[in-house]
Amino acid sequence: MHFFIRSLARIQLRNTSRVFTSPITNYSLLANRTFSISSTKYNQTITNTTQDSKILKQLPDLTPLKLEDDLYAVIKVHSNPFLVTEGDKVILPYNLKHAQVGDVLNFNDVAVIGSRNYTFTDDSIDPSLYTIKAVVLEKTKLPMRIREITKRRQRKVRHAISKPHRTILRITELKLK
Template identity: 40%
Template sequence: MFSSPLRINLLKTVAGRAALRPAWAPAFSTSARAFESSAQLTKPLKLNETIAQPSASDLRKAFGTVPAGVPAPAGAALYATFKIHSQSFLVTAGDTVTLPFRLKDVAVGDVLRITQIETFGNRNFTLKGAPFVDDKVCVVRARVVEHTKEPLRETIRTKRRNRRVKHIKSKHPYTVLRIAEIGVAPE
């Protein structure tokens, strides 16, 4: 490998997120985000290094949450990013998600347990899956609110030097979910 002043170092933060910075840039930035202090940057992360996934009891200590069924404290709002049909969604508890397709074999009122969770965490701690977080560690449940369709769209297609006008109508089906629960899985 050649050494260049534009070589990029991968840094591991206390919050579990990785930050990229050029080698010539100072380790501590003066323009940190409002919720991150620049003192959180620690040792460089090796590319082949793997980090073991914590247990549910370790997550309860890290997140500061209470057992499932009891709402989390206001300062410890949990979030998750999950994938349905190769599309990712970032949600917190109580959010409404409109899927740009219709989920088959589900009825209105069904509760879905989402298992393809990419990241899970709160402001202070993030658990990132490779590629997904184990569903024995965290729970994301969503309730199907409705199956609906978008408003009728009409697109007009024409070609040059031709009087023919083609009207293309589309009205795609949607499924609306409400995130009922995000939390650490009970042991």
């Protein structure tokens, strides 16, 4: 008896929660609709030329940070965060293919800029607010490591050889504009 009442209540809830809409017969309404692309390809920017969708982004006031002496930043290289200050050595655990020794790199992906007293955090801070430059000091490899890989109850031993890359950078400039 209780099972029947519960299932009847579920059926009534399902029937009342449905929303029925009539099909669109006037297709001229669809012609005025605009659609925006939500995903962008690598290194591609999308500009919107419609007048009603202009959003003015105000830049924050960073005068307290500009007056501080020692700044730090959290830069992201291949979405890995590194906390750096001016003069630091950064050891990247991979090979930057297009960077040669002596090249100057500009960092555009920064999550945090701060000092001892003030911090400014954002998902990605506008690159027009700061300059962070680094010089590639060296590109090396770690010594070869041989790791023995075995499976249970089997005599075969496989040797995995790894010689990982390292790219070493020196932060030469970190300042706010």
